[in-house]
Amino acid sequence: MTAEPTAATRPRNRKQLIIEAAGQVFSERGYHAASMEEIAAGVGISAAALYRHFPNKYALFAECANVMVDRLVAAVAEAPPEASLADVFTAVIRVTVAHRASGGLYRWEARYLEPADRRTLRAKFGQVVERMTEMVRREHPGPDDRLRAVAALGAIGSIAMHHTSIAQRRIEDLLLTSALRVVTADPAAAAGSALVVQLPERPVPRTRRAEILAAAIPLFARDGFANVTNVQIAQAVGLAPSAIYRHYPGKVDILAAACLQAAGLLAQAVDRSLDPAAGPRATVVALAAAYVAYSFEHNALTSVAEAEIAGLPAGLQRPLILAQREHIAVWEQQLRRARPDLDARQTRLLVHAGFGVVVEAGRALRWQNTPAHRDAVTALVIGALTL
Structure with missing residues (x-):
């Protein structure tokens, strides 16, 4: 007697896989051009299965936006008080590089968030900026400390805006050097x-x-x-x-x-x-x-x-x-x-x-x-x- 085929086991991290796939599609194609069917295909599931996790495209989009910024907030918050600016930049760089494919969502597509969600996202990014500003002020005091911190984060985030293939360790080293040179510049x-x-x-x-x-x-x-x-x-x-x-x-x-x-x-x-x-x-x-x-x-x-x-x-x-x-x-x-x-x-x-x-x-x-x-x-x- 032939045994019944074993049903495919649903991965425990399916929701996370959906978010990663969706972030990449939203980043590359834009919010309005992306479809739930395309995202579902990227995960290897049906659109109906995708809707069991997210009721609509906007809910998935908002979740993608929040997950990435939450990772950045965590990377900064987990750094001990005695951590150096280079250490915290490195933590932010590693998160950004690891999720490079979906990072482009923030630069332009976040404008499609509803006002309340946009304010929430801005407040979270604000936490990252404030911590980095404090560290720039501590290690490289001078005028325009917040502007220098924001600019350094812009240099780091740029990795999500292109597809240049380069070894991850080399990416991290180059972005760290670039970010540190930004914060030591004197805009004034x-x-x-x-x-x-x-x-x-x-x-x-x-x-x-x-x-x-x-x-x-x-x-x-x-x-x-x-x-x-x-x-x-x-x-x-x-x-x-x-x-x-x-x-x-x-x-x-x-x-x-x-x-x-x-x-x-x-x-x-x-x-x-x-x-x-x-x-x-x-x-x-x-x-x-x-x-x-x-x-x-x-x-x-x-x-x-x-x-x-x-x-x-x-x-x-x-x-x-x-x-x-x-x-x-x-x-x-x-x-x-x-x-x-x-x-x-x-x-x-x-x-x-x-x-x-x-x-x-x-x-x-x-x-x-x-x-x-x-x-x-x-x-x-x-x-x-x-x-």
């Missing part, structure tokens, strides 16, 4: 000393199509592309909603135009910053100053382009991804001239660390576009690049 000393940056002119909307684009960008930046309707865009321009379609086939085409505009303006800013006669370090400093100035001047446009590119159809994504790669290649080439001891992967990791500093320091400064803020963030970026 840079005030008034940064290079004069010649940014391309902000586009002036002279056609109805350009007016629609100009009105849509701040809406996308504030509410997220998926939450903005053509009705809202039309109202901002003073048009009937149907009139939008005379200029753009659909909302996604407005988003694509915004991303292309961002890529074009950034390319112009980079070209203007590069002086063939300058030395390697001076060139990287000029490049950093230009990128910081661009990020502050065109913050809404930049945030839309970086946050929403994953939601574009493949055909519209392709030229934007190529433009991103070209921009990063410029950074890598210039940084390796200044730091010939770095290989290509190490260089790429540090370039992204610099980008992470700009995002988090800019947010901490509420993107208030003043010369002092731009100088300070430029100094922090140079620290992250370990120049």
